[in-house]
Amino acid sequence: MSDFESGTDLEFSTLLYRERDGVAWVTLNRPERHNAFDLVMAEEIHRLWKTLRHRDSVRCVVLTGSGDKAFCTGIDRDTVVPQPSSPYMVDDPGVALGPKTADLWKPVVAAVNGMACGGAFYLLGECEFLIAAEHATFFDPHVTYGMVMAYEAVHLAQRMPHGELARLALLGTAERMTARRAYEIGFVSEVVPDNTALTAAAEQAARTIAACEPSAIEGTVRAVWAAREMSKAHAMATAPHLVQLGNIAPERQADLFATRAKGGDWRAR
Template identity: 45%
Template sequence: MSTEFETILLAIDPTDRVATITLNRPDRLNAFNRTMCEEMARAWRTVKLDDSVNAVVLRAAGPRAFSAGLDIKSSYGQPESVWHHEDPGEALSPKWQKMWKPVVCAVQGMCTAGGFYFVNEADVVICSSDATFFDSHVSTGLVSALEPIGLRRRIGLAETLRIALMGNDERVGADTALRIGLVSEVVAADRLWARAHDIAVTIAAKPAAATQGTVKAIWESLDKPYRAALDQGLIYTRLGNPLGTAQLAARPPVNGSTTVAPRIR
């Protein structure tokens, strides 16, 4: 099943229980405008409420860029009062939209500035060998604040500050991204989408109550003191474990099935 949008593509395959969202403005390096932000919020809500979806792949069209961030050639249309300005990341983020289904993000080409919004709150991030990550804000006289706050939770303070302060003058390549934990796997460009889909299918095959509860517990723990996070996590295990084990037990047996060895990374 596919759903029509102007700036993105959304396809849902109930067979493998994976939804695929594709940023689809390759002529603008997949930069986001207000329309894309609104459509991303709609897409997250759609997959959130669709019980046939257990995992999501987030990817981008065209070989040149995953996302160049905010499209500076079109007005985002902020309210006149500065106190009413919006953070576009709230619409782009699955976690802001309270969508707890696991998200696998596949990055190719360039990812800069607001493109980090997508990366920062994905659950699994992989990239192609030609991917480059950088933050252009300070090079254009802009404060780099929102995206690095999310980035710091993925790669730590030192690497975040280096990326934010070096601006256009340093590009983080795929190997460095892997080393610092920005991505968890690097693959050839022609295998990127297939590999992201394989990871999502593997996750989607697990009981949804278990995977969504895991995502929710881990991400919410980042905003809490350690002991408070453990206390809340314990509550989530009490709530989710009976649901997840019941989902597993309700699955029909597969005749002639074989055990697949875990993949060693």
């Protein structure tokens, strides 16, 4: 991705940022730690999501990790997180990692380029869809090391069948879900042979999204998440407002229909 134009005004110590043709490429950049996040990365990711809310040049985001071994392996075990003295309050730097938590409603496509485990699910749980390289794997180490898998389970319960989540959670480090199995259960939407193909597939999807009207895309993202998180009645009541906010003017719709009526080129998946 070195040919991408650099976002010189968006510089980070733990992330790589590139932007081109309406697509922002965000790369977790701690490969020596398998892209595990520390307090600095957690702060930088959250700040980036907040910044992209105001960056109209970005219409879609691709999120990936450096190297070919890991997308993200959760929190860096050397990170010390100070905790309140009260047992009723917990500071967890992972809870602010997701784009939706930061109120970013531009679509985020995850390009999973290796291991994804533990706190990685804070990120993957709030992406629109996942594309994975064949060698990518998914697992959660919490129970192996005497910890409760809680926040991650909440995210994953919305994206995979109960039995698959329970198996992933309870077998800990003893078993990893392959990219193919993740595809079979609907957690991953596409599996590609390697990281080169992963970049190409993510770019094709992201550029297609970025070519559409931003208000329609963002309204659709809100509708999809409303359908997932609200009751059906509540989501249906929200739908007319999203349509009113996000639809472009009828004459502009007619122009797009005239130029795109045949749909253009398409690919089967």
